[in-house]
Amino acid sequence: MENNQKKRSLTDTMTRFISLVAKRLPDDVYGKLEQLRLKEDSPLARTVYDAMFRNQEMAQELDRPSCQDTGVIQFFVRAGSEFPLLGSLRDVFDEAVREATRVSPLRHNAVETFEEKNTGDNTGVRVPWIDWDIIPGQKSAEIDVYMAGGGCTLPGAAKVLMPAAGYEGVVQFVFDVITSYGVNACPPLLVGVGVSTAVETAAVLSKKAILRPIGTRHPHPKAAEMEILLEKGLNEVGIGPQGLTGASSVMGVHIESSARHPSTIAVAVSVGCWSHRRGTIRIDGDMTYEILSHKGAAL
Amino acid sequence: MKRTLKTPIRNEDIESLTAGDIVYLDGTLVTCRDVGHRRLIEYGMDLPVDLSGMAIFHAGPIVRKAGEGWEMVSIGPTTSMRMESYERQFIEKTGVKLIVGKGGMGPETVEGCRRHKALHAVFPGGCAVLAATQIEEIERVEWQDLGMPESLWVCRVKSFGPLIISIDTKGNNLFERNRAGFDQKKGPVMEEIFRKVRYIK
Numbered sequence: 001m002e003n004n005q006k007k008r009s010l011t012d013t014m015t016r017f018i019s020l021v022a023k024r025l026p027d028d029v030y031g032k033l034e035q036l037r038l039k040e041d042s043p044l045a046r047t048v049y050d051a052m053f054r055n056q057e058m059a060q061e062l063d064r065p066s067c068q069d070t071g072v073i074q075f076f077v078r079a080g081s082e083f084p085l086l087g088s089l090r091d092v093f094d095e096a097v098r099e100a101t102r103v104s105p106l107r108h109n110a111v112e113t114f115e116e117k118n119t120g121d122n123t124g125v126r127v128p129w130i131d132w133d134i135i136p137g138q139k140s141a142e143i144d145v146y147m148a149g150g151g152c153t154l155p156g157a158a159k160v161l162m163p164a165a166g167y168e169g170v171v172q173f174v175f176d177v178i179t180s181y182g183v184n185a186c187p188p189l190l191v192g193v194g195v196s197t198a199v200e201t202a203a204v205l206s207k208k209a210i211l212r213p214i215g216t217r218h219p220h221p222k223a224a225e226m227e228i229l230l231e232k233g234l235n236e237v238g239i240g241p242q243g244l245t246g247a248s249s250v251m252g253v254h255i256e257s258s259a260r261h262p263s264t265i266a267v268a269v270s271v272g273c274w275s276h277r278r279g280t281i282r283i284d285g286d287m288t289y290e291i292l293s294h295k296g297a298a299l
Numbered sequence: 300m301k302r303t304l305k306t307p308i309r310n311e312d313i314e315s316l317t318a319g320d321i322v323y324l325d326g327t328l329v330t331c332r333d334v335g336h337r338r339l340i341e342y343g344m345d346l347p348v349d350l351s352g353m354a355i356f357h358a359g360p361i362v363r364k365a366g367e368g369w370e371m372v373s374i375g376p377t378t379s380m381r382m383e384s385y386e387r388q389f390i391e392k393t394g395v396k397l398i399v400g401k402g403g404m405g406p407e408t409v410e411g412c413r414r415h416k417a418l419h420a421v422f423p424g425g426c427a428v429l430a431a432t433q434i435e436e437i438e439r440v441e442w443q444d445l446g447m448p449e450s451l452w453v454c455r456v457k458s459f460g461p462l463i464i465s466i467d468t469k470g471n472n473l474f475e476r477n478r479a480g481f482d483q484k485k486g487p488v489m490e491e492i493f494r495k496v497r498y499i500k
Contacts, residue, residue, distance in 0.1 A: 047321060047461050048423045055426035068361050068373040068427040105372060107361045108447045118446035151378045151401065151424065167496040175489050179481045183474065184378050184402025186424040222498055229495055233488045237481050242424055243402060244463065245477050275425035 001287065007088050009287045014096035014143075016299035017291070018073065019104040021145050021279040022065040025056060026293040028214040029190075029276045032251045036188055045246035052241070052274065067275045070106040071147035073097050073128040076211055080138025084285055089141075093130060097122050109150075131204065139285035142292075144211045147277040152189070155181035158203045158268035170195060170267045171230065177269045178234055178250075183243035186273035190214065191234070191253045194268040195223075197260040202268035205256035210272040211280075213293075214252045223255045241274070251276070303458065307352025308396035310416040316464055318471040322420065323460035324354055324397065328434075330452040331355045332377055334445050336385035339392060347441040348453055350393040356422075357382060357400030358430075359448025362437065369437040371454065375427030376401035379419065386419075387411035403465055403474020413470045420462035433459045 001009070025033075037049040059066035075093050079086055100106055101122045110124040111117065122128070157177050161169040174193055182189055194205030217224040230253040240246020251274070260266065272278075280292040291297050304312055306326030316322065329348050338344040360374035379400030382389070386404060389395065390411035398408075398417065401424040408419055422430060434454045441451040465473040 044319070044321075044463060047463070051423040051426045051429055051461060055423075055429040058428040058432060062428060062432075064428050064431070065361060065373045066428055067425045068359065068375045068431075069377070070361070105361055105363055107359065107373075111446075118448075120446070154378060163499065167498050168493040171489055171492050171496060175485050179478070179485050183478060183481070184380055186401070222496075226496055229492045233485075233492050236488050237484045239477075239481060242421060242463075243474060243477060244421075245480065273425060 003084065003088075006085055006287050007092060010085060010283060011092050011095050011099070013281075013283070013287070013289055013299060014092060015099040015103070017279060017281050018096060018100035018145055020294060020297055020299060021147060021277050022070050022100075022104050022106060023059050023063065024294060024297065025066070025275065025277065026279060027295055028293075029251065030056070032214050033188070033274060036248050036251065039247040040241070042246060044244045045240050048241040048244060065104055065106060067149065067277070068107055069149035069151065070104070070109065071149045071277070072109050073122060074131070074146045074148055075128055076131045076144040076146065076208065077141060078133045078135055079141035080135050082137060082139045082285070083141045090130065093128050094123050097128050140282055142280060142282045145279045145281070146211060149273060149275075152185040152271045152273035155185050155271045156203070156269065158194070158199045158206070158266065160199055161265045161267060163263065163265055165265065167226065170265065173267045174230055174269055175234070178271070179237060179239070182271055183239055185271050186275065187239045187241060187243055188248050188251045188274050190251045190272035190276050191230070192270040192272070193230070193253065193255045194266070195255060195257040196266045196268075197258060197264055198266050199268070201258055202266035203270070205258065206268040206270040209254035209256040210270055210276070211278055212254050216254070218255050218257070220257070223257060227253050227255050304397065306354060308354070309352070313396065313418050314416065314468050316418065316467055317469070318464050318467045318473040320464045321461045322464065323458045324462060325457055325459070326354070326455070328354045328356050328399070328454045328456045328459060330358045330360060330374070330450070330454070332357050332359055332449060333381055334449045335442065335451055336382050336389055340385045340388050346393065346451070348451055350395040352394060352396055354397035354399060355395050357398070360431070360452060362447060362452065369440065371431045371434045371437055373427040374430050374434065376422045376424055378402050379404050383407055390415050390417050399462060403472065403478070409466050409470060409472050412466045412468055416468045418464055418468065419466035420464045422460065422462055430459070433457060
């Protein structure tokens with residue numbers, strides 16, 4: 001295949017994949033919600049879960065975005081240095097987003113800052129957002145598509161703590177964010193925590209944390225322990241679906257971390273709502289693909 | 300028993316309702332969110348829709364052209380708290396009786412609902428296709444210069460819900476009560492975790 005053909009093929013694949021992500025939840029999220037639903041016995045919590053599952057069925061039946069807020073679209077790319085379209089991905093993503101906005105359809109969610117005008121096609125300065133990791137020597141690329149809705153983006157917060165605050169300070173920060181702003185962000189939530197050196201490094205890591213499949217654990221045993229402690233602790237607070245109280249608050253808590261300056265502990269929280277629309281697709285060098293997040297889905 | 304409110308809503312239709320009750324709506328529902336509120340309250344612009352006795356929806360939908368009119372594709376509630384600084388005055392100026400959104404609102408809205416007899420209710424967030432299928436027709440659209448999410452979409456709805464009352468006419472605020480409960484619970488839970496995460500030695 002010529003590079004031009006490859007570009008067209010990938011644009012088409014990504015257009016369809018974006019639409020899929022808008023309309024169907026990934027397998028891990030759907031499975032987790034099914035588990036959490038069974039634990040609820042109050043009439044309000046049950047009413048809300050019934051509406052949630054009915055909504056997902058109807059989105060499939062009617063082929064529509066399951067939530068109206070299809071977000072600002074973000075791509076997290078882990079691309080091989082030998083991936084043939086490395087230099088074309090910005091064009092491919094922009095075009096795929098424009099096309100998916102038209103055909104899905106997606107809501108117009110890109111407001112040009114300072115101009116304060118909605119661009120009407122979900123592209124704008126630096127949007128769709130792209131985050132890059134380059135994998136040496138590899139020919140394929142793994143791409144996460146994430147639809148960052150407004151409601152679950154609002155609680156996002158980061159702070160640089162002094163080391164005296166310790167990991168206790170990290171715990172306090174996570175609890176404060178989730179029990180205040182998190183309540184309005186469509187719980188049960190997927191909570192991402194970045195523990196790092198500076199405000200922006202922690203923030204990026206906290207977002208990457210919610211892109212991990214639910215229930216995967218941080219490789220360091222202490223961080224993995226802290227994930228479980230936070231998850232159990234937040235669930236004991238009993239925020240429930242839509243903040244109406246119930247048996248759980250979160251679908252999970254994931255931590256991502258980096259080394260830090262001895263004088264700082266930076267902590268950030270990113271939140272995913274129950275309708276956590278992310279998808280992962282692997283594109284090989286010949287533009288064939290495998291969908292990793294939605295088993296059995298056809299584009 | 301399923302309780303249904305019909306627009307125009309009168310005070311006596313809602314005065315007996317209490318935070319935590321579930322109702323449904325028949326009639327007119329108008330989307331109105333950040334800039335719609337800002338234009339009325341901060342800039343003193345007249346709303347192009349008479350909301351007296353009507354219901355508003357904090358929502359920015361996905362719509363598409365269908366012939367001469369519009370089709371509602373997907374519409375779910377947005378975070379109501381963003382409208383908190385405007386809502387008391389909004390209720391006073393418009394005579395709106397039902398505000399539908401997501402999550403709780405604050406003391407200003409509670410005061411507006413108590414004084415002028417109005418309700419805030421939540422539609423389950425993220426359930427946008429369910430809500431879209433309960434809209435019979437988009438009757439018209441105003442302020443289209445604001446773009447798709449912020450325009451005022453005037454909708455006729457049937458059995459729209461479930462709507463969980465979060466603020467009633469008597470000063471009750473369901474989310475405030477819940478939040479106080481969360482704050483009370485979280486202290487001891489965090490103390491327990493603090494003891495286990497003393498990783499800096």
